[in-house]
Amino acid sequence: MSPKIAERGFRKSANTLRSEAVLRLKETGPSPKNALGRAKAMPHIPYP
Incomplete structure (x- = not known):
């Protein structure tokens, strides 16, 4: 598998x-606790 495909x-x-x-955010609605948990669980993914 080439790096580009990966x-x-x-x-x-x-x-x-x-x-x-x-x-998930739409389901649960805006909540500071949810936002904090999501920020910790999912690091920011930079777009090229």
């Missing part, structure tokens, strides 16, 4: 994680 797969999974977090 990188694309990783970026896709990162996007999926982020969209899942957004969906």
